[in-house]
Amino acid sequence: QNTSTISGTVTDQTTDQPLPGVNISVQGTTTGTTTDANGQFELNVPSLSDTLQFTFIGYASATVPIQGRTEIDVQLEPTTISGEELVVVGYGAQREKDLTGSVSVVDVDEMTSIPETQVSEQLQGQASGVTVVSSGQPGEEPQVRIRGINTFGNNEPLYVVDGVPTQNIDDLNSNDISSMQVLKDAAAASIYGSRASNGVIVITTKQGSGDITIDYDASYGYQVPPSGNIYDILSPQEMAQSVWTANRNSGITPGDDEWGHPQYGSGESPVLPYYIDPAGSSQEEVDESNYFLNPNYTDASALSSFFYITRANHQGTNWFDELYDPAGQMNHNLSVSGGGDIGNYLFSVNYLDQQGTLMETSLQRYTVRANTKFNVSDNIRIGENLSYSVSENPTFGTLDEGGPIGMAYREQPIIPVYDVGGNFAGTHAEGLGNPRNPVALAHRARNNEYLDRRLFGNIFGEIDFWQQRLTLRTSLGGELYSGAGHSFTYPEYENAENNTTNQFNSSSYEGYTYTWTNTLTYDQSFKDIHNVKVTLATEANKNKGSNVGGSTQDFFSFDPNFTNLSTGSGTKTNYSSEYENSLFSLIGRVDYNFDDRYILSGTLRRDGSSKFLNNKWGWFPAGSVGWRVTEESFFPESSAITDLKFRAGYGVVGNQLNVDPNNPYTLFAPSNVSSYYALDGSNSTPLLGFYQSRIGNPNAKWERNVSTNIGVDASLFDGKVEVTADYYRKEVRDLLYNPSLPATAGNASQPFVNVGSMRNTGFDGSISYFGNITDDLQFNSTLTFTSYNNEIIKISNTSNYFAQATNRFEGTSTVRNQVGHPVSSFYGYNVIGFWDDKEEISEAQAGAPGEKYVSDVYIDEDGNAVGIGRFRYEDVNGDGEITPDDRTFLGSPNPDFTYGINLGFNYKAFDFSMFWYGSQGNEIWNQVKWWTDFYGSFSGAKSKTMLHDSWTPDNPNATAPILETEGSFSTNGTPNSYFVEDGSYLRMKNVQVGYTLPQEAVSRIGIRSLRVYVQAANLLTITNYSGLDPQIGYHENDDGNANAGGTSTAFGIDEGVYPTARQFRIGISLSY
């Protein structure tokens, strides 16, 4: 064979730095290589008259005819766009300029510089079309939505990592990512048809190249939580005062039986006691030597023998500060990579340790990765991409009134953390309500351990034949996951309501998913203007797993080294469950490109799912076209418009994620809590009983998500400005939903039926600018913009809404999902002011068709006004009285739009970057106010608003209604607009300054490059939201209608967030 060897160096045009990893190919062949770490390359070419193509992400590609030379040095011009970059789409890659579907390409460097621990959190604001809502808790999975909400169930996108589909990238090491694309419309995503309904995020991990390179990155961050009187809580003295005020406002006066308080006496003004337990005691009344308490009691009857002594904390305990402290975050990443003609390799090790600012929360994760590829011969390649992770992630429930986070705003400040004996203090002290000591709650979780392990990746083989026109690839990918752990429930003693059992709980899960994909690709150009690529594929997917767990009660000792399932003497329980489902697909795709001007793409996919019985199979077609106007001869050459492409696409993708595998069948099951019964009167052993557990629907079929997209890509001013914009419309038809059946059908699980419908429309796009201000100073910026407009079209044949999230409004809901409105809309009465005086009430009452205008504000038989100072609700339907028909939509947590702004400067060896993220037009239901702003809600800590800014005759323009002892319909008793706030915010998520040491300096100590940086995250947030943090995370603890399919349909309810901490970080990146 007659080949020649060419060598050379590729450098950056502006910095003269060598560029490692540049792709070099011989035009019209598959021959190619990449530059090594020094930017050098060596390549055998068929002929010295060939032309070389240099492509590299972030640089304009260069086409260089060899013209007989054997040494060629090339300088690449940096740019944020090129169009030549390869974008990994379904089952293959395309040049960006050939894309006809809607795809967001994520700038991985920008993304990974955000000091979050999960890729999905880092993604926030980095890609148009993606909405990410996360919380401050380490390891907490954020809510990721691509172009809105597609179902009442699981809305998480599909992730495809190195060709392997998965729902979970929690443990992916972001340092391993080389590229990330978001496939937003059906034309782009439909090749993943069966699971692409929620959008697809395609991730490729790094490959090695060139000489051995060792990269080491390390950073240390210091996280600082908010501090101070976060919840605006009253001091103990003010709290006591509020009791007196409430009583007086409610008509109770000194001398009445009801007057007084166990702690504050019964005088004209309240007096803080020296001891709160025994309640209201003075220092003389209590002999502290009587104190007796055994925190590790084993018999519930011991509780009544304890003698509690707790001093009042007159300064007030700041429970938030007691729970939260600054915490460290550390990240180490080491990788070794290289490659050459025979293949390439990359090994990496990552250690991540994020301590939570909330005590006893953290994330520790170890990840190792091995990616290798071997060129067995010119036309055969085999390889693998594998990662193994081990993580431990103790957390507490967020947005939850009952956990440590919730108790931090509920426990009264007069209660100290500890009693006189150093044990926990709490609401055992009378008259202080029933919250639990949040520090105790968190502390009792300290020995709990759960370890998650996951092996994820694939092995693949590729063979080219027919002169490399055909490539056959087979890939077996998947994951093997397992986890196990244990927790201990300690008995409580310090609260008004105590758990008195001690219990050890153990649980584990394991399972696997595999995806076996075979693709055959035909890629050929005809006459240099017809480019055809055909892909045929089959894919088989199976998911199988199980859960097992148990508990034991009554331990002789609570020593964590002693407790296990075997060593307790009391009740033992156990459980297990299994699941299994599978998919099979046939896939075809054709891409045709005429002269780089007209681009056509079509996909057809047929999918089968084991979750369906009579309608297993569905067809999913998609097509798209692109027109690069600038390639037309009639288009004037202009530097203003370098490239302009119009795109349009239409397609259908399927969904079956939410369907239970048992959905087709009518089933009966035993349940020891629901269908067992002690029919023999034994008092101890319920007998086996069965009940109908499920109503089957054998006719369920694939849900279809039909989407249309039109878009434009433009490159302006010599590529300095790049614009991408898309308008889309998605309609989910045959939406699988399990509408409630009337109770007369029994209480068995209702089947999923293809009954609902939903629509999303929206606009998303990005603009980026890259330019040199001076030779030494470069500036780049990117703005991403995301919007969606969600509307429910149909829910079921018998109902046009379903309600969720009752919170503390027992029996009524804060969220209503109704036809014509977006998912998770807030619903209730609209507060239009206060009832200021008797005249206002009698006027309203006179016009009411019934006896009263509203049930709890009226003129009574004796002519006295009841309810002055309470909320006045809007009479929405104008019938002269307040009835349930006057409830109205009060907003929704869906933002009008979200946006991200990346700004970057490079000055000589310095780099500076900044990232802002904003969310606009989303409402938050601030349920924390229910607890703190109303005396009549559960007794507990209350806000300064309640005492100082509630309605009085002298303060008619107050914030809160009149301070009274009991709640009522017109205050806190029913969902109303008092709780709804604008949740818009703009946050400076990241600001970073880096310095790359001069190469001459570092090369003397054998280092190729060294960069150091300092960074600050979440420094500044601009918002009108009165709660702790407008980024409230995802509502996980929905207590609403179980038929609504999880939490996707009730979010945006703030019942205690884990706040995002400010973080200060230093780091280095070095490369040998």
Place this chain on the structure above:
Amino acid sequence: PALGSLDKQVLANQKGADALLVGAYAALNGQNIGGTWSSGGTNWIYGSVAGGDAHKGSNSGDQPPINKIMDMTQNPTNGFFNDFWTARYEGVSRANSVISLLPQVEDMSDAQKTAYEAEARFLRGHYYFELKRMYNNIPWIDEETTNFEQPNTGETAATWAKIEADFQFAYDNLPETQSQAGKANKWAAASYLAKTYVYQGNWSDAQPLLNNIINQGVTASGDAYALQDNYGYNFRADYDNSSESVFAIQYTGPDGTGTIDNSRQEDMLNYPYGSPFNCCGFYQPTQDLVNSYRTDSNGLPMPEDYNAEMVKNDMGVATNEPFNIYEGTVDPRLDYSVGRRGVPFKDWGPHPGVRWIRDQAYAGPFNSIKHIYRQENASQFSNGNEWAPGSAVNYDIIRFADVLLWAAEAEVEVGTLAKAREYVNRVRGRVADDSYGDGWVDYTKNQPFALATVGSESEMTSLDANPGDWVVRTDTETTFVLLKGEASNAGNWQEYEDPNYTVSTYPAGHPAFSSKESAREAVHFERKLELSMEGHRYFDLVRWGEAKEKLDAFYDYMGGELGFSTYQGASFTSSKNEYYPIPQTQIDLTTVEGQPTLEQNQGY
């Protein structure tokens, strides 16, 4: 394939029918189906709280849907009604599952199948009975129904006859005795059939049937129906399924499930607050109920003017301040029905007053007691697997005293007043004499868990006692509680005397049984006393047509005289509040082509 569940075919045998039947019984407690307390089997909310026996209790912000039931301002969107409806129709559905399975079963004789069907129809009758008296207009679903959007008015709603038919079938086909104590037998069916007659005012059918039951009835275990020796035994797990228990919900103590779902979970809120029971201070008896137990000098009740004097309470008196109990005469059933300061709270010691009350100003000074387990056998009959306890104390849906008092009613209406007096006296006779069983509630009940039993003051003051400890003194025959301070100072101890019980039967010729009207009043009042806090009161008031009169008077007394704001301005609306509203959720769910198939009840 389906994992973890079975197809109905697999159940088509006797074992499967047994298991489905157990499942149909398991819905009696209403747990894990609708709500917890909102759908429970004991009707403490809809029967007792609504009927004025008890406040909701706790504080005003807790469980607000019950507030609306307390003052009769409930509306159709109140989720509690949907929970109750859902749980009872699940019961109907489970009973129907048994009936529809039987034809497919091959290893049972026709006679066996008929007996199983009778048991299932008994249970279905029960679930429908509960629905009927709650909502009145209800759709009928049986084993043949395939369209579940049935209307609740019109022909399908002739439900009394259908409920009667179910109980009649059960009466005709159930055996007298059963292998398991919790099963319905022939006489349980007869009693429930009688109850359906009573609720319809069908006295002519009720009277002979009730007499028959009283004379011949036996429990599922074969014991002849009889009142237990001691009234209090009806509220003790160690006396479950006694001769007085006609049909009961069976509850468990610790049962291996690690939950309290089978352990009278629906009453989990109803324990004294800040007490050894932890939670939650609901279901607090009203002063009105407590006053009802006052007796005149002859030991007889005062249905007309029981509220003329108040049984003294400890409102506004701190637990560490002295308080002496009411000295007037009362019926001993008071202290088996109501927990009040200074009186033994079962065997948990003298009730400490406000320390066990969550919000006295809101819901008064009393606690409910009937469902409370005893300390002596708490490890066996209480269940601590939740934030509030479960108990193994059975709830009698029908107990024999109930049957006797229906019979008394029937005698008043269509029989003889003498017979009515005889039945009432049988019920009163048990409590009129403290020599039955283990006697009345007195200081000796405090003995088992007292700090000490001593014979003198000096012995007492030399004890190492902490505030709250109690001591039984044999010399004074009273209980002493250390209120505060040093035990050595006798002045720090509070002495609690025994309540002043005076109760007797109606003597022959007593004017109460001289006329139909006065006898009716006496019998009705006796039901209040005997069956208080057992989920019956509101339904009794409605069927007697006395709800408006009695409840309005109750609201006036509680709200006006005593100043409980809950009841201020409350009133019972006739032609509306006799029934609860059809749950709005169910109306919404049965809307076909824009037209609801369920019709809302009058006035809602």
